[in-house]
Amino acid sequence: MVDTATIPRDPVYDDKSIRKVLEMVKDPEIPVLTIEDMGIVRNIEFEKESVQISIMPTYSGCPAMDVIAEDVKSMLVLHGYKNIEVKTVLSPAWSSDFISENGRKCLEEYGIAPPASAGSKAAMIGIDAVACPQCKSIKTKVVSEFGSTACKALYKCEDCLEPFDYFKCV
Amino acid sequence: MNDNEILFEYLLRLGDNCAILGQRLAEWCGKAPVLEEELALMNVGLDLVGQARLLLDYAGKVEGAGRDEDQLAFFRDTQEWRNFLLIEQPNGDFAKTMARQMIFDCFQYLQFEALTASKDKTLSEIAAKSLKEITYHRRHSSNWVIRLGDGTDESHAKMQAAIDELWGFIPEMFDMDAVEDAMVAAGIGTDVSVLRARWDDMINSILTEATLQRPEDTWSVRGSREGKHSEHLGFLLAEMQFLPRAYPDAKW
Numbered sequence: 001m002v003d004t005a006t007i008p009r010d011p012v013y014d015d016k017s018i019r020k021v022l023e024m025v026k027d028p029e030i031p032v033l034t035i036e037d038m039g040i041v042r043n044i045e046f047e048k049e050s051v052q053i054s055i056m057p058t059y060s061g062c063p064a065m066d067v068i069a070e071d072v073k074s075m076l077v078l079h080g081y082k083n084i085e086v087k088t089v090l091s092p093a094w095s096s097d098f099i100s101e102n103g104r105k106c107l108e109e110y111g112i113a114p115p116a117s118a119g120s121k122a123a124m125i126g127i128d129a130v131a132c133p134q135c136k137s138i139k140t141k142v143v144s145e146f147g148s149t150a151c152k153a154l155y156k157c158e159d160c161l162e163p164f165d166y167f168k169c170v
Numbered sequence: 171m172n173d174n175e176i177l178f179e180y181l182l183r184l185g186d187n188c189a190i191l192g193q194r195l196a197e198w199c200g201k202a203p204v205l206e207e208e209l210a211l212m213n214v215g216l217d218l219v220g221q222a223r224l225l226l227d228y229a230g231k232v233e234g235a236g237r238d239e240d241q242l243a244f245f246r247d248t249q250e251w252r253n254f255l256l257i258e259q260p261n262g263d264f265a266k267t268m269a270r271q272m273i274f275d276c277f278q279y280l281q282f283e284a285l286t287a288s289k290d291k292t293l294s295e296i297a298a299k300s301l302k303e304i305t306y307h308r309r310h311s312s313n314w315v316i317r318l319g320d321g322t323d324e325s326h327a328k329m330q331a332a333i334d335e336l337w338g339f340i341p342e343m344f345d346m347d348a349v350e351d352a353m354v355a356a357g358i359g360t361d362v363s364v365l366r367a368r369w370d371d372m373i374n375s376i377l378t379e380a381t382l383q384r385p386e387d388t389w390s391v392r393g394s395r396e397g398k399h400s401e402h403l404g405f406l407l408a409e410m411q412f413l414p415r416a417y418p419d420a421k422w
Contacts, residue, residue, distance in 0.1 A: 061220025144206035
């Protein structure tokens with residue numbers, strides 16, 4: 001049961017307040033990142049007593065999307081918001097470039113190498129060197145282009161020998 | 171057929187390829203040759219299931235008969251499916267799975283690249299989203315065809331046999347018919363027959379690097395557009411559809 005005493009009585013229906021609540025929603029697969037850091041919040045619309053949030057899937061089959069939509073809803077409900085709708089939009093197609101600077105930093109500290117810029121075609125076809133998030137060596141190699149989730153590839157550092165995840169650049 | 175019926179049919183063709191191939195790849199779960207490859211096959215399969223959901227969800231809305239993505243995936247019989255015969259062929263060994271994947275990835279890459287310019291906004295958005303994923307798929311399957319073709323005598327022989335076995339399923343992918351023509355005329359679809367030359371270039375360069383022989387065009391089978399499938403699709407559907415058919419209100 002949610003402790004109803006903690007629910008604010010008068011949630012503010014403006015962009016700043018709603019965004020603040022969304023900043024508390026984590027990516028269920030990468031819990032160090034908020035959905036704001038991931039850059040998957042596309043749009044926030046609100047009226048007097050209703051909120052509509054649009055989110056973008058990272059990958060078409062990303063199983064986290066349903067969980068994220070539910071988490072967004074419950075976080076808003078918890079803060080007293082009413083009439084919440086969360087919808088998924090495809091355009092523009094999510095790109096790893098949408099991950100914030102803070103998000104990249106959090107990823108690296110968590111042990112996941114952040115994506116290279118999609119602007120670089122070389123990165124897209126996996127030519128750019130990926131630095132090891134542990135020892136920062138660039139002597140790394142791809143073990144598999146597909147990793148533990150749809151958005152990650154598996155790498156290995158040839159200096160410190162640690163395997164690590166690389167957030168794929170799309 | 172009216173415009174909506176044509177678009178519905180067209181979306182089924184696109185979505186069914188993704189759904190059935192996604193299901194085929196899922197059959198490798200727990201059986202792949204190495205862990206990394208298991209992850210890769212499941213990732214590619216998951217992308218395809220995601221693409222299928224988007225396309226079938228949209229197809230259901232276009233049809234307007236109240237069928238959603240699950241209704242379309244789990245409650246259609248063999249004759250109502252529109253995926254290519256190539257797609258439903260059994261996984262066979264790893265070489266055959268990768269050969270099938272490479273043949274389709276190259277095709278789907280070209281088809282979806284063209285569909286990003288579709289006048290149908292939803293379809294162009296789905297194509298743009300999927301194309302990023304297909305880029306990865308194509309590189310992965312091509313690399314395996316090259317690695318196994320240009321590998322040991324045994325891997326070379328297996329990959330050559332796989333390409334030979336699947337070759338006759340290819341012509342169907344590039345066929346035009348009334349539905350395809352209508353979609354091209356409406357600026358919604360893409361003319362797959364003109365994609366053949368670029369597909370051939372792609373495949374030839376992969377086969378050459380893999381030291382594999384391009385098979386002669388000696389046989390071909392068709393029929394998926396009319397719902398005439400090989401016997402394999404029924405078995406696949408029986409497994410895929412069992413649960414929702416046995417327990418129609420089941421939630422998971």
